[in-house]
Amino acid sequence: MPDLSVVVYGRNVQGHLPDALQELAVAGPAVEVVLAAVGASAQEAAARHPYVTVVPLPDGTPDGAARAAGAARATGRWLQFAHSKDGVPGLAARLAARAVAERAAALDDSVDVLLTDHVRSTWRHARMPSPDGRFLAKPGRRDVPLADCPDLLKVTPLLGTRVVRADFWRAYKDGLTPDEGQPAADDELFTAYALLLTAGRVATHDQVALEERQSRAESLPPVTADDRFALLGTYERLLRLAAERDVGAGPRAVLYAAMVSASLRIIARDRLPEPAAREFFRRASRAALVFRPPGHRRPGGLEGVRRRLLEEDAYAKYRAFQAVNQRRRKARSAVTAGRKALGRKVRDVRYQQDLRRPVDPGLAVFSAYWDRGVACNPAAIASKLAELAPHIHPVWVVTAGNAPLLPPGTDHVVPGSRRYWRVLATAKYLVNNANFPNAVVKRPDAVHVQTHHGTPLKRMGLDQLDYPAAAKGLNFHELLARVDRWDYSVSANSHSTQMWQRAYQSRYVELDYGYPRNDVYYTATAADVRAARERLGIAPGKRALLYAPTHRDYEATWTPRLDLAALADRLGEDTVLLVRGHYFYGGAASPLTSLRRAGRVIDVSAYDPVEELALAADALITDYSSIMFDYANLDRPIVIYADDWETYAKTRGVYFDLLADPPGQVARTQEELTHLFTSDAWRDETAAKARAAFRRRFCEFDDGRAAERVVRRVFLGESEESLPPVTPVDERTPAPTPEEAAR
Template identity: 55%
Template sequence: MTQLSVIVSGRASLSRLRECLESVTAQPYARLDVVVTVPLDDPAARALAETHETRDPRVTVVPVSPHASTATARAAAVGAARGAYVQFVHPDDRLPEGAAAAVAARLDALPEAAAVDVLLCDHRVAHWWDDAAPSGDTELLTRLPRLTSLDERPALLDLAPVLGARVISARLLDHHPGLLAVDGDLYPAYAALLLARRVACCDTVAVVHRRDRPVQRRAAEPERHFAAFGPYERLHELYAGCGNPAVRARLYDRMTADYLATLARRDELPPALVAEYFRRAARHAARFRPEGHRAPGGLDGVRHHLLAHGAYLGYRALRGANDKRRALQTAVGARAGQVAAVRTRRRYRAALRRRVDEDLAVFSAYWGRGVHCNPAALAAELAELAPDIRRVWVVEEDRVPLLPPGTDHVVPGTPHYWDVLARAKYLVNNVNFPNDVVKRPGSVHVQTHHGTPLKRMGVDQRHHPAAAQGLNFDALLERIDRWDYSLSANSHSTETWARAYPSGYRSLDYGYPRNDVYYRATAEDVLAARARLGIAPGRRAVLYAPTHRDHEARWTPRLDLPRLAERLGEDTVLLVRGHYFHDRLPGPRHPRVLDVTGWDPVEELALAADVLVTDYSSLMFDYANLDRPIVIHADDWETYTRVRGVYFDLTAEAPGPVTRGQGELAEVLTSTAWCDETARKQRHDFRLRFCEYDDGHAAERVVRRVFLGEGEEGLPPVLPLGRRTPAPTPEEAARR
């Protein structure tokens, strides 16, 4: 049986690395050898890899320098690999179930005398909307003979250069160490074919290769967009002394096709780089063009001719003509009902021609509901640290009377609204601005979010139709593409946002600004909050905050609240906070059941409460900052997880006791179970994971970094959990 080495090497988000390593170590193939390289400056990745190393004797972790290139890391991994064949896998990719055994079986079935250097396999492609789409290589792989060579079949170069789909013999790597001398997949994927004496082909799916969205590639550093030029130059030099003109021609065609495809992708190559990219591509097209080479016919042939002759002006003219033709088709197909929208866009476009106002910031929260959540905390901190920046809120007309006095605001749809959106340097929101909003060069969009995710979010909702009802994923992605920054309160959120909202923004792992109050509030603030709510001294306040359920048409409380209030007794008051989608508490009233659904801010309710009871609301993650008891009432957990989807099992990793029925909840709240030592230990572990960056200075970090342009090194460091002091409990506040 062939021993196969799988090398996992490269940088990726922790969630992607976790998924990749789990897919590799889940392979039941006994003779699998796994080598994982981890940069020394990524302790989280190293800890994850070492966990797998401890659990699985097949895994070897190879630490590499923080500055090690992909090529250097792969070479180090090959030195530790024990297999006769090696498969290179990027942490963004994963192995399908049973792939290792299937690949090894293909290798074992080869004739011993074949001396196969490369086994060419199929792959699947993972997009945000499809976890394993066909590769496009399957038909060619099935047509190719089982054993061949590049000289016999130059069409091998038409297979996508996915390195994980090429299983390379250790013998070939030993004889040609330069095969791993270039970063990326392109060079080693093609060089392995150019150097191999014999190649085997099969239709086994060896890897699921993840493709970033174009906007993610566009957000890369400029040099990344030119990354193909070096490998193609090295490949042509590698094959320069070889005698098969058909292979040289095929390599040239592959190169020019890639260059022209990149130039054609408007959503990937930034406009400022197009001219330079064309110039460098034209240089290669002229330099490596085989003698007597014939360009394809039709429009493709025109593009090849323009590239080979460096005719950038001609290329621009052709591109412009195509743009005009498409624009004319779009205009002709416009419907009469779009006239009003066109007028609005014209007014907005006119405002976009004005210069960006460097001292204008637009804030919005919960689709124009007012001054709330993370944007409100940021606006308050901005007023302290940068008072010269004007702060304007987007507020729906019916919410204007509820604004704090003197709040500068605009109403959606008005000329003033479009004017400030067009000119503002900063746009801050905890949801998303409308589809029509344009991301101007020089503007800065900050996505603050409005909670730590338990339920599936963003594109992760695509397999949960009840949650995704009416959601246009393409439009969602266009809105995400405007983000420059995404705020996060913990590593779990950072990983989840990267997967649920795939784009080119930067994550600010600074904490949630709205949670700063939980560390800044004083005993007087706590007592004042209770007084405003009418909570008598000595009474226990239970904050009950259920979340919205997508599969229910209207809010129906899952508890008999009057009966629960009677069971809890005279010394307990229930503060019932419905989701912001709902206006008020339905059902009968009780003197110790206080409907606080419309009470703002919710942070004041949290400060006033002695204990939180919730099901799946993200309020639990914020409330945990107070280090006060939390009870999870998960009576419909199975239904909720099936309909909405979740990221982890809350019932197994809860911040306190978990109840499944009203009687059980009442029993917990009438005993010491809600606040005993077991509950305290659960809460501590929960806080370690989900209150990771919240320490009372989140808003300051965001304002200094985003609005004042300060570097990371000058920001207040996140305090360890043990050094933070939450606001006093109501009991502690009463004693002061």
């Protein structure tokens, strides 16, 4: 029997589950890991960890039911419950669970609960210490009844910090769960408190054993008035439980204070509708009187006034008291606010006027890559829009320098122009693969579609907080304000969906439809492949290798990763290098000059669209660029050249180990890369197996009909059920290879 069973439960919120399981992998044989897995993604994550006991559960299973199912399968003497979004802190991953197991193993059966410490992480800050240390330190190494140390109830009510003796859990589990239908947050709060109220004796462990990951509030369902009434009901039930268990005056006083403080916070901070706020105040007042412990004394100061008004059910007086305090605070900040207002640029008056115009249901604004031109997912959507919804007029936002490069007849506006602000103010639809400027106002009737421009290997959005070299002064508050304008977020695979949820936390709707720009990889014909090669000047029978490296955030200037002249020389005259980069330019003396003239190295840095380059290439060479995820749709060889993987991963941050799960062969040196292409290793069975696994994971929704799904769902308002279903990866037929197209 293991000393400790860690029950990981719940759905895979924002993709944190793999990290949680990986952290527990090093805990050792004394720790059993049980995963009460909700949904297929959780089971897939567990499949990577054979030490995990999986309890599969259907989608929609409540956290309480998932927890109970995991506990029923656990065999350890002690149980620790951890939601899938939480985990063991990174720095203590190798020690925390093991230390808990050792501490619990030393306790006898008179102890029912072991209280531990935790750290808290948000989108903005990582691993912040808790305020619980002083409470956990009070009993020392002694185990005590709660009545002897009521301050243990002041430890943050997180279920993951309560390690429970398994026999105690099984004996009392029915009384440790909240009423059916309670909100998920109340579920954990009730059980966390109820464990201490029910326990005979409690021990403490003042080391961190849990990292609580708090999601941004704007990414969660809105809190309703019913939720707040339910929370009050949860506290009332807890106080009744405390009376039934006769825990003593001290614990009841602590719990009562927690209920009153929570009630006052809701009244002061939650913007409940007035009737609901008044009713909540009335119920909270009644609870404050009914459950007030004998001899209870209110604190002094403003907090004492607030509590007295609550007990008197003096709602009008409370609001008046609150208004006076707010006016006082506003007065103190008026001077500062006035100074800021004077320095702030006045919004374009005409833009404000345009915002009062009716929204035009037949107008759509498109932008790609910070207004560079017609490209990427927005371009594919606009093309399909012209076919399926020609009544909607597209206008592209394009910089003045790029405007001459637009296809003939493209209606466009230049950023900052008079018409630019008017179309942004009145368009029904705004589509972008980056973000519109901060000054753009999200109108209630407008629809913003975020298409993104790649599957994330590198850390994005809020996940860049710990990587300053990548963030480079990014204002995360402004980023989130832009994200909050999104109505839809387009995704190519489940990995992207989960990472966007974590990196861009808000209430947009996920469109798991595939990337529209990748449709061409399934609709292109042999003639299209031949035409692309002809435009690039690739002679028939030549092997074309597309080399597309990514940018390094840790480099101030570009550093060449390959000696292209040497590589081209070793690969021979039958190989053409399509190089999408700027670093190999040179003067007349450059060793590449003759190779460029001979057509063996072709600069495609400015060539658009990039999809044509992919269609023309027999294989892709890249390092960490997201082009690999798109190119995998073609089911053609991909070689990863990762000469600086460790540096890149450490400075930029990555979501998974590319070298452990590559799309094909991996080279760490130029010599290894050369060997792969001077032999058949670049396209051998090993490469094919790696590519097949990579395609199943990252080409999940791409099947050639992504743009159609987006147009039908967003622009035509068709139901999710009526959209074309995604064709399974194994049933798709990619565009012909250059070799097949030449036949």
